[in-house]
Amino acid sequence: MNDKIYDISIIGGGPAGMFAAYFARLRNLKVALIESLPKLGGQPETLYAQKHIYDIAALPKVSGTDLTKQLTEQLEIRNCDQYLSTSITSIVRKDDLWELSTNKGETITTKAVIIAIGNGAFEPRKLTFDYDSSLDDEKINYFVNNIDDFKDVDVAVAGGGDSAVDWAIDISKIAKSTSLIHRRNKYRAMESSVDKLNKSDIQQLNPYIIKGVNYNPDNKDKIDITLKKIKTNDLDVVTVDKLLVNYGFVSDSKILRDWNVELNGPFIKVTQEMETNLPNVFAIGDIVTYPGKLQLIATAFAEGPIAVTKALRNLYPDKDYFEHSTSIFEK
Ligand SMILES: Cc1cc2nc3c(=O)[nH]c(=O)nc-3n(C[C@H](O)[C@H](O)[C@H](O)COP(=O)(O)OP(=O)(O)OC[C@H]3O[C@@H](n4cnc5c(N)ncnc54)[C@H](O)[C@@H]3O)c2cc1C
Incomplete structure (x- = not known):
């Protein structure tokens, strides 16, 4: 059992989770980032590393793998605890905290959770007949x-x-x-x-x-x-x-049903502040749905700060936080 209590634990190390982790660290929160694959990056890194992306603000053209490099470099400025090759299998409320169980038998204790699992752990739809x-x-x-x-x-x-x-x-x-x-x-x-x-x-x-x-x-x-x-x-x-x-991927929403999070089809229903139906459990990125949701990286990047800010307000209502200029964090 890990004795550490995190402020926020982010499940999923795709673009949504990586940027949310950095944003939370910039607010000096104790952050865990948990990714089931051995490397961070999510779909851009895993599914289309060398394909170009043209709709990321301030990056006119970037490959999936270069986007991951940039996100990694940014995260390294204020790094968080990273649990790679680790899948979260259950989330359970205990007193005012959440206990996240991993496939390695570990427990991660946290005040708030951000679910950023994209389409779930990647499982490509395979050929349906037997072959060598x-x-x-x-x-x-x-x-x-x-x-x-x-x-x-x-x-x-x-x-x-x-x-x-x-x-x-x-x-x-x-x-x-x-x-x-x-x-x-x-x-x-x-x-x-x-x-x-x-x-x-x-x-x-x-x-x-x-x-x-x-x-x-x-x-x-x-x-x-x-x-x-x-x-x-x-x-x-x-x-x-x-x-x-390239038959697409099988999504993992079955696991979410066990987490008691309210779904709309395979997606998690969230409020405007990225809250799920569970206390201090937020969701961002491709896994969420709300009116007008776009499954894009630009949208995922915006949802992280909204979730982190709401978590910060819930956890530390008396704390002075800012919403405007980040230059106050210059070292
Ligand atoms: C071929 C293709 C091209 C695309 N092109 C563009 C484009 O040009 N522009 C654009 O904006 N978007 C594009 N997209 C969409 C974009 O990639 C997604 O919107 C984006 O990746 C969503 O980020 P995410 O972090 O929510 O999810 P993901 O990138 O899916 O990351 C989720 C991560 O969570 C991990 N995870 C899942 N379950 C668990 C668990 N239980 N425990 C721990 N970790 C877990 C997964 O392994 C994964 O790494 C494209 C998508 C595809 C497939």
Whole structure:
């Protein structure tokens, strides 16, 4: 049992959690930041490290990984206790405090909690049929860790959402050939991305579903993807070096039900001050819903300060806090 009592414990080290942690430290609060993955950064770092983001204030163009670097550098100015590779499994009220249990059997005690778990611990939606598990990571990928893994090889990307279309476009710039396999004729992606796709030399294979993936019998470096044309019995085989599956992610809202936090669908309902139905439990970022919510980093960045300020007011009503200029914190 950790004897320390934190003012605020933030569950989730994505952009929302990282910036909230820094903002709370700037107010001299005792802060714990807990992240289930071995590294901070959330979706930009894990799902699209090398894709560019164009709607962060004062950063005209930044890659997912560079955004994480900047957030890390900022957090290091006033660092907090970080619990990496640690998942919170339950939150329980004890007297006026919250006890957070981790998957490592630890308990983190805190006065306030900010839930910033995004879509939950990342679990990519996998191919639904059985295949040789040795294909995973080497031949079948669910994440892009390094785009150079796709350089100069034949690649198939599966999926029809923003992520699949964006990755197909980015990969096509370095791959030997790229195809995009989608079960519908229409994509669920931004119009501008679909325009780019249509102007590219990416081979669009739709409407097809993948029925099987096997090593190519003549060349073990290649894989054969068996495709079935929707509403027909026509089968086709595409031979490539790598398959990137982008079917989205399974969200973890089941765990939230056990935490007794009020939900609207898979999202946490919050007030204008980011409060949940539980005392001193706040939520920010992609996991929340309220009228007008946008699932964007810019919005997540704004929600952290709102939650931290409300927590500060609840915990220390007599304390002098400021809301305006941060220059008073210059050392
Ligand atoms: C392909 C793609 C492109 C995008 N492009 C843009 C863009 O251009 N501009 C933009 O503004 N937004 C973009 N987004 C959306 C943006 O990435 C999200 O809005 C943002 O990441 C939300 O941040 P977050 O911190 O709320 O959640 P996340 O980034 O999801 O981070 C949540 C973190 O919590 C951790 N976690 C989950 N459960 C637990 C637990 N129980 N215990 C401990 N840790 C836990 C997760 O591992 C994760 O690291 C894009 C998203 C995708 C998928």
